[in-house]
Amino acid sequence: GVRDGLGAYIAKPETYPPNVVVYHNDNFVAIHDMFPKSSLHLLLLPRDQTKMRMHPFDAFEDAEFLTKVKTETQTLRKLAAGELRRKFGKDSAQEQAREAALSADPPPDKLPQGRNWEQEIVVGVHAVPSMNHLHVHVLSVDRYSERLKHRKHYNSFSTPFFVPIEDFPLAEDDVRRNPTEEGYLKQDFTCWRCGRGFGNRFAELKQHLEQEFKEWKKL
Ligand code: 5GP
């Protein structure tokens, strides 16, 4: 069924073009989300047969496995940051300052760092995944995408329904273990960037996300 759709990438990653499968190795496959909910949205798929079909909360109870996943997400976060730099580097004031310094004659001793794109990426899992194969979301913070079409799309990445990988292992009494799924997804909208509330006004939120996106990439 459709909920098994991620299995094909795990089984035969080499059969996909690079705009679909970003990379693969013995233990992981990194892919582009087919319905991206941000300007950059990747998925990390572990290939471990014993973990592949587990709920992330259960799979991440295995400390050794969790460490492997965390390490791989660091690699993917760096790769994603490079992708953001290529996409938005021309818009970003910090990147422009670095470019200007680089092309100065003579160039200054100390170059501006450029923007830290790694901190503009979030990594985590959904408390209640819709797809059966274990996957970790790696996406830019903007939540700006044509594919963000439904209320639950926004809230699934903007409430405790989204559990950052850094938060694992979860404490035994962590409330996110028993997600009031409907509760989080039906929560009033809050802008990820400025914290402004939008009630349940999705169209207004979407307009605002576009404004925030434009400013965010130019920072
Ligand atoms: P979940 O809600 O299960 O955490 O997220 C599943 C993700 O998989 C969603 O972001 C969805 O857009 C993505 N997705 C669903 N089907 C496919 C598919 O066939 N291929 C790819 N690349 N992504 C998919």
Ligand code: ZN
């Ligand atoms: Zn805002």
